[in-house]
Amino acid sequence: MNNMVDEKAQSLGILQVDFSGADTVVTTANRKMRKQIERAYEREVKHERVNYIPGPRYASDGKGARRKFNLRGSLKIFGRKQRITTFTMAAAYPFTASSTHGVPGACIGVDEEGGGAFYFDPWELYAAGIIKGMSAVVLGSVGMGKSTCVKSTTSRLVLSGRKATVMSDKKGEWDIVAAYLGGNTITVGAGSETRINVLDEGNRPSYDTKKRPMTDKKWAKTVATRRLTLLRALAEILEERRLSSAEIKALSFGLRQAVAVAEGQGRVPIIPDFIEAIASPDFEALGSKNDSPKVRQAFETLYDTFTRLIDGDLEGMFDGESTVTFDANAPIVTFNTQSLDDLPEEARKIAFACIQSWAEAAITSGDFGKRLVIYEEGSEVLNDPGSLRRMVSQWKLARAYGIFNILVLHKLGDLDLAGDAGSKTRADAYSLLGDSAVRIVYHQESDQKALAKETLGLTEREWQRVTNFKTGQGLWKLSNDSFVVRNTMTAPEVPIFNTDQKIKTAA
Ligand SMILES: Nc1ncnc2c1ncn2[C@@H]1O[C@H](COP(=O)(O)OP(=O)(O)O)[C@@H](O)[C@H]1O
Ligand SMILES: [Mg+2]
Structure with missing residues (x-):
C-alpha cells in the first residue's frame, strides 16, 4: 500500500502501526485500516471539513441541501459528498474532548443516555478531579464484551501514547492485539523456551513514591x-x-x-x-x-x-537467568499464559506469582510513561492470598508511578473466592473493589443484585439497566457520575478484538 498515506497520517499524529508477525487477519485488518485512514484524511483534513453537521443534509439526487434552514442554504459544497461517522473520526483522531464529562481521552463508544461519544483517559480524568484513584474493576458475565471493552480502551489509549501490560492472558487472545499495536508478547509455559528469573532486580526508577x-x-x-x-x-x-x-x-x-x-x-x-x-x-x-x-x-x-x-511441573521456567527482557519502552507487553492452563492449580498459582512479581519489578517506575496494567483473570488473583496481597500493595504505588490498574471479574461473587469470611484476605479483596475509582459494569445475572447495590453503590435504576444490557453495553461509574456506554469497534478492529471461534480459526 501507499507509503505516502502513512507519512501523511503519521505527520498528523493519527496512527502508527507496525505489524510485526502479521498473519492473514492482521494483514486484512491492516489494509482496511490504511484505507480508512486514507479516506479520513481525504475527506476530513484535506477538504478541511472537520466540522461535520449530523443529519441528512443532502437530497438523494445530490442537488444541494435538503433542509430548508440548513446553515449552508442552497450552497453546494465542492468535493465528494461523503460522510465519515463521528465514531470513525474519533477513532482516527483519538484525543478529543468528550461531550459528556468534558475531559479529553480515547473514544470508547456511544454515550447512550447523554448522546454523543464517550471518551476515557484515566490520567486526564484524575487531573480533572473526576476520579479519585487509579484503578478500575470490569464486571460482567462471560461473553458480554468485557475483554472487547478492555482491548479497545487499551488499544486506543496506546495509539495515543500510553503504554500497557497484560499480566496474564489465559486465552492467548492478546497476542494479535500486541502485534497490532507494535508491542511484544512473552509466552510462558510448557514448550516455550522462555525463562524468567524471578530474582531479577527490575527497572530502577529515578525517583521513589514520594x-x-x-x-x-x-x-x-x-x-x-x-x-x-x-x-x-x-x-x-x-x-x-x-x-x-x-x-x-x-x-x-x-x-x-x-x-x-x-x-x-x-x-x-x-x-x-x-x-x-x-x-x-x-x-x-x-x-x-x-x-x-x-x-x-x-x-x-x-x-x-x-x-x-x-523439580516439578515448573522445571525450567523460573529457575535460571532470564532468557527474555521486559521491554518497558514497548507500547504493550502481554504475557501469554495459555499453556499454563493444563498445569495443576498449585503450579499455576506459582507461575502467576512469578510473572506478576517479575513484571511489577519492571514497571513500578515512572520513567517509562503512563501505563495501563491489566489483570484479565481477576478471579485467579483473588484465589491466591499471596497474589492478592502483592496486588493490594502494588495498587497503592500505582498513582506515584503513573500506573492505572484494570481488574476483570465475572461477577461480584468472585470476591468471595478470597479467603474465609471475615479474614484479612477477604477484606483485601473487597478493598480492591472499594478503592477502584472506575467501575465498569456489564450484564450481570439477577442473583448478583444485592451485592451489586451494596458494594458498587448502584441505584435501583442503574441495576435495572445493567440486567437488561446487551453485549457491548456497560455502565461506567466514574466516582459519582455514571454513563451508559455502548462500546463500538471500527471495522479493522473487529477481527483483532473478536474472540468468536470462527474468527479465531481463520487467524
Ligand atoms: N462492543 C461490542 N460490539 C459488538 N460485538 C461485541 C462487542 N463486545 C463484544 N462483542 C462480541 O461478543 C464476543 C465476546 O466478547 P468478549 O469481549 O470476549 O466477552 P467477555 O470477555 O466478557 O467474555 C466478541 O467476540 C464479540 O463478537
Ligand atoms: Mg474475556
Missing part, C-alpha cells in the same frame, strides 16, 4: 523486600499455610546469602543459589542468637519446599 530521588540504599531495600515477599508467597502456596517467624527468618537469611554469593561472582542471583544457601546455611554468619533448633528445622522445611519448585 518523588524523591531513588538512592542506592533505598533501591537495595526495595529489591530485597520484593524478593523476600515473592519467596514467601511461593513457600506459602507450596505449603498451603502461612510461614512461621522462624521460617521467615530462615528465608530472609538464605536470600541474603544467595545474593552475596551471586554478587561475588558478578551475576544476578537465581533460585538455585537460594536453594543452595538454605541447603547449607552458614550458621556462624547467622549468629548464635538466631541459631535455634526451630530455625534449623525451618531451613530443612524450606529446602524441601523449594526443591519442589525446580
Whole structure:
C-alpha cells in the first residue's frame, strides 16, 4: 500500500502501526485500516471539513441541501459528498474532548443516555478531579464484551501514547492485539523456551513514591523486600499455610546469602543459589542468637519446599537467568499464559506469582510513561492470598508511578473466592473493589443484585439497566457520575478484538 498515506497520517499524529508477525487477519485488518485512514484524511483534513453537521443534509439526487434552514442554504459544497461517522473520526483522531464529562481521552463508544461519544483517559480524568484513584474493576458475565471493552480502551489509549501490560492472558487472545499495536508478547509455559528469573532486580526508577530521588540504599531495600515477599508467597502456596517467624527468618537469611554469593561472582542471583544457601546455611554468619533448633528445622522445611519448585511441573521456567527482557519502552507487553492452563492449580498459582512479581519489578517506575496494567483473570488473583496481597500493595504505588490498574471479574461473587469470611484476605479483596475509582459494569445475572447495590453503590435504576444490557453495553461509574456506554469497534478492529471461534480459526 501507499507509503505516502502513512507519512501523511503519521505527520498528523493519527496512527502508527507496525505489524510485526502479521498473519492473514492482521494483514486484512491492516489494509482496511490504511484505507480508512486514507479516506479520513481525504475527506476530513484535506477538504478541511472537520466540522461535520449530523443529519441528512443532502437530497438523494445530490442537488444541494435538503433542509430548508440548513446553515449552508442552497450552497453546494465542492468535493465528494461523503460522510465519515463521528465514531470513525474519533477513532482516527483519538484525543478529543468528550461531550459528556468534558475531559479529553480515547473514544470508547456511544454515550447512550447523554448522546454523543464517550471518551476515557484515566490520567486526564484524575487531573480533572473526576476520579479519585487509579484503578478500575470490569464486571460482567462471560461473553458480554468485557475483554472487547478492555482491548479497545487499551488499544486506543496506546495509539495515543500510553503504554500497557497484560499480566496474564489465559486465552492467548492478546497476542494479535500486541502485534497490532507494535508491542511484544512473552509466552510462558510448557514448550516455550522462555525463562524468567524471578530474582531479577527490575527497572530502577529515578525517583521513589514520594518523588524523591531513588538512592542506592533505598533501591537495595526495595529489591530485597520484593524478593523476600515473592519467596514467601511461593513457600506459602507450596505449603498451603502461612510461614512461621522462624521460617521467615530462615528465608530472609538464605536470600541474603544467595545474593552475596551471586554478587561475588558478578551475576544476578537465581533460585538455585537460594536453594543452595538454605541447603547449607552458614550458621556462624547467622549468629548464635538466631541459631535455634526451630530455625534449623525451618531451613530443612524450606529446602524441601523449594526443591519442589525446580523439580516439578515448573522445571525450567523460573529457575535460571532470564532468557527474555521486559521491554518497558514497548507500547504493550502481554504475557501469554495459555499453556499454563493444563498445569495443576498449585503450579499455576506459582507461575502467576512469578510473572506478576517479575513484571511489577519492571514497571513500578515512572520513567517509562503512563501505563495501563491489566489483570484479565481477576478471579485467579483473588484465589491466591499471596497474589492478592502483592496486588493490594502494588495498587497503592500505582498513582506515584503513573500506573492505572484494570481488574476483570465475572461477577461480584468472585470476591468471595478470597479467603474465609471475615479474614484479612477477604477484606483485601473487597478493598480492591472499594478503592477502584472506575467501575465498569456489564450484564450481570439477577442473583448478583444485592451485592451489586451494596458494594458498587448502584441505584435501583442503574441495576435495572445493567440486567437488561446487551453485549457491548456497560455502565461506567466514574466516582459519582455514571454513563451508559455502548462500546463500538471500527471495522479493522473487529477481527483483532473478536474472540468468536470462527474468527479465531481463520487467524
Ligand atoms: N462492543 C461490542 N460490539 C459488538 N460485538 C461485541 C462487542 N463486545 C463484544 N462483542 C462480541 O461478543 C464476543 C465476546 O466478547 P468478549 O469481549 O470476549 O466477552 P467477555 O470477555 O466478557 O467474555 C466478541 O467476540 C464479540 O463478537
Ligand atoms: Mg474475556
